[in-house]
Amino acid sequence: MSTIKLQNLTxxxxxxxxxxxxxxxxxxxxxxxxLGPSGCGxxxxxxxxxxxxxxxxxxxxLADKRVNDLTPSQRNVAMAFQFYALYPSLNVAENLAYPxxxxxxSQADIDGKVREVARVLDLTDVLNxxxxxxxxxxxxxxxxxxxxxxxxxxxxxxxPLSRLDVQLRExxxxxxxxxxxxxxxxxxxxxHDQLEALTMADRIAVMRDGYIEQVGTPHEVFATPSNxxxxxxxxxxxxxxxxxxxxxxxxGSLRLKTGEQEIAIPSSVPHAGLTEGGRVTIGxxxxxxxxxSEAGDDxxxxxxxxxEPMGAETLLHLSDGDRDLRVVVDxxxxxxxxxxxxxxxxxxxxxxxxxNDARIA
Amino acid sequence: MAWQSKQRxxxxxxxxxxxxxxxxxxxxxxxxxxxxxxxxxTNADILAVPPKFFFTPTLENFVSVFSRSYIxxxxxxxxxFDRFFFNSIFIAGTSVLLALVIGTLAAYxxxxxxxxGNDTYLFIILTTRMLPPIIVIIPIFIxxxxxxxSGTYPGIILLYTAFNLPFTIWMMKSFFDELSPDVExxxxxxxxxxxxxxxxxxFPQIIAGLAATAVFGLILTWNEFIFALLLTxxxxxxxxxxxxxxxxxxxxxxxxxxxxxxxxxxxxxxxVVFVLQKHLxxxxxxxxxxx
Numbered sequence: 007m008s009t010i011k012l013q014n015l016t017x018x019x020x021x022x023x024x025x026x027x028x029x030x031x032x033x034x035x036x037x038x039x040x041l042g043p044s045g046c047g048x049x050x051x052x053x054x055x056x057x058x059x060x061x062x063x064x065x066x067x068l069a070d071k072r073v074n075d076l077t078p079s080q081r082n083v084a085m086a087f088q089f090y091a092l093y094p095s096l097n098v099a100e101n102l103a104y105p106x107x108x109x110x111x112s113q114a115d116i117d118g119k120v121r122e123v124a125r126v127l128d129l130t131d132v133l134n135x136x137x138x139x140x141x142x143x144x145x146x147x148x149x150x151x152x153x154x155x156x157x158x159x160x161x162x163x164x165x166p167l168s169r170l171d172v173q174l175r176e177x178x179x180x181x182x183x184x185x186x187x188x189x190x191x192x193x194x195x196x197x198h199d200q201l202e203a204l205t206m207a208d209r210i211a212v213m214r215d216g217y218i219e220q221v222g223t224p225h226e227v228f229a230t231p232s233n234x235x236x237x238x239x240x241x242x243x244x245x246x247x248x249x250x251x252x253x254x255x256x257x258g259s260l261r262l263k264t265g266e267q268e269i270a271i272p273s274s275v276p277h278a279g280l281t282e283g284g285r286v287t288i289g290x291x292x293x294x295x296x297x298x299s300e301a302g303d304d305x306x307x308x309x310x311x312x313x314e315p316m317g318a319e320t321l322l323h324l325s326d327g328d329r330d331l332r333v334v335v336d337x338x339x340x341x342x343x344x345x346x347x348x349x350x351x352x353x354x355x356x357x358x359x360x361x362n363d364a365r366i367a
Numbered sequence: 368m369a370w371q372s373k374q375r376x377x378x379x380x381x382x383x384x385x386x387x388x389x390x391x392x393x394x395x396x397x398x399x400x401x402x403x404x405x406x407x408x409t410n411a412d413i414l415a416v417p418p419k420f421f422f423t424p425t426l427e428n429f430v431s432v433f434s435r436s437y438i439x440x441x442x443x444x445x446x447x448f449d450r451f452f453f454n455s456i457f458i459a460g461t462s463v464l465l466a467l468v469i470g471t472l473a474a475y476x477x478x479x480x481x482x483x484g485n486d487t488y489l490f491i492i493l494t495t496r497m498l499p500p501i502i503v504i505i506p507i508f509i510x511x512x513x514x515x516x517s518g519t520y521p522g523i524i525l526l527y528t529a530f531n532l533p534f535t536i537w538m539m540k541s542f543f544d545e546l547s548p549d550v551e552x553x554x555x556x557x558x559x560x561x562x563x564x565x566x567x568x569x570f571p572q573i574i575a576g577l578a579a580t581a582v583f584g585l586i587l588t589w590n591e592f593i594f595a596l597l598l599t600x601x602x603x604x605x606x607x608x609x610x611x612x613x614x615x616x617x618x619x620x621x622x623x624x625x626x627x628x629x630x631x632x633x634x635x636x637x638x639v640v641f642v643l644q645k646h647l648x649x650x651x652x653x654x655x656x657x658x
Binding site for chain 1: 549550552557
């Protein structure tokens with residue numbers, strides 16, 4: 007079975023802990039995205055799986071076999087690099103055939119495999135070109151092709167789409183997903199682009215400063231972020247995070263104070279362990295709101311500072327003096343700068359985080 | 368439009384600049400041209416005042432490079448210059464080739480598997496090139512005597528190899544340093560042994576650098592005089608030494624003869640540079656442009 011298991015994986019560079027005690031299991035056929043800001047340790051984690059970095063502590067298991075002491079070439083993993091890392095002096099066909107060298111195939115078999123991969127990835131017309139003469143998208147496909155041409159234990163992708171333009175990126179996202187779905191291998195994709203992670207992954211592991219902050223399906227990390235970092239990192243526009251205090255429970259709703267305002271949210275929102283006067287952070291996604299015609303118990307009031315049309319929707323930057331509030335409305339909602347609005351967070355889509363930034367269960 | 372008259376497109380120079388560059392190039396090239404012209408002149412034409420640009424060319428000088436009479440009236444004898452040309456080509460070629468093989472491997476080692484104190488080693492290697500040859504010639508002369516290498520091919524070839532190595536190592540290391548480490552990681556993941564990695568992936572990428580290094584090394588070795596003067600014997604003499612020995616004689620300096628030797632001496636260098644010039648330009652500008 008093609009699986010990846012990481013146990014207590016740690017990497018230190020001198021005093022810097024790049025990867026801290028990472029535990030992950032990736033099943034055969036599963037695509038896991040390591041998502042996080044630059045320098046969070048996601049690429050280092052990937053390189054430890056590949057064997058390009060040695061783990062300081064912890065173990066890497068590929069197909070249930072401990073591979074810590076194996077060299078990259080002995081681990082039988084396929085990796086696509088951010089800058090493609092094509093062999094500059096070999097043409098596309100030779101680049102694709104390169105990983106087959108170790109398998110001792112006949113020339114006819116090699117040619118057959120190269121043609122098949124070239125057909126799948128639409129590279130047939132450029133087989134004789136050198137990498138220097140390829141377009142960015144073609145280079146990217148060659149690097150994917152070189153990964154899928156043999157039968158590795160697992161696939162690793164390091165920021166595979168970061169160098170492509172938006173249109174090509176969308177197209178390649180679909181293509182990679184399609185190619186991977188037919189292969190039934192454990193796959194790790196490193197990315198800092200959450201859209202890439204949300205669309206391609208079966209599960210996402212959000213990393214920060216060497217720690218894994220949350221592992222879950224794209225829906226889970228979006229709908230139930232386990233802490234403030236994940237809440238702020240996943241989703242665009244960014245979630246509104248407002249400091250406040252818990253003001254008690256009244257008639258089936260929770261009352262929260264933020265700045266001068268008080269707002270009631272349904273008590274169905276998890277609030278275990280909250281005591282009156284306890285500090286909380288309230289998280290409201292800009293899209294999980296609606297505009298109310300008048301102020302109510304369950305609304306926040308703020309004035310419009312800035313209007314950003316985004317096509318189908320419009321992003322409003324509101325302010326109540328101390329706090330900024332971002333709200334997404336339909337494009338046909340007409341507002342003016344300086345106008346006062348009443349914003350009602352959608353019931354049950356409001357998140358509460360405690361003083362330690364953890365989600366309140 | 369107005370701005371078009373002031374600005375020209377990149378890649379197109381006006382005739383004025385082209386002529387200006389041509390004049391500068393001509394000034395640089397003039398001494399070489401003069402030597403080549405001299406090689407085809409009779410002695411009278413060479414010494415003519417004012418200098419002659421138009422004359423009846425003669426091949427007499429070229430003939431006397433290889434066979435001439437040393438004393439007036441005697442029959443012409445073989446001068447041995449064919450041998451000296453062979454020596455120059457053989458010694459320079461072999462030593463540069465050796466230096467490239469050893470230097471490239473050493474540079475790859477220095478670049479990929481740095482030792483503790485790597486930079487110190489590299490510095491020490493470079494210091495051997497900081498002294499003019501004349502300073503080390505005496506100890507080397509003695510060492511050669513003791514080792515019985517004086518006047519032999521292995522002796523002078525070894526010396527020139529050592530002489531070329533520091534430059535080769537430094538040049539080649541800088542080329543290896545420029546290569547993308549990702550490409551090598553990819554090759555490792557694709558199941559390459561370190562040997563295959565070097566020959567299939569790294570080596571083809573540094574051929575331009577190799578060509579540039581070879582040309583510089585060849586020119587240095589080809590023109591070397593001091594070591595050759597003291598450490599080659601009659602059998603292993605190179606052209607620069609033989610040329611120096613041609614000066615003098617009973618009829619004074621034979622300028623036409625010297626010019627003919629020099630003209631012949633230029634040919635191999637020109638051929639090598641011409642063959643490698645495509646790589647040469649890439650090699651010397653390697654890494655100066657961000658890819």
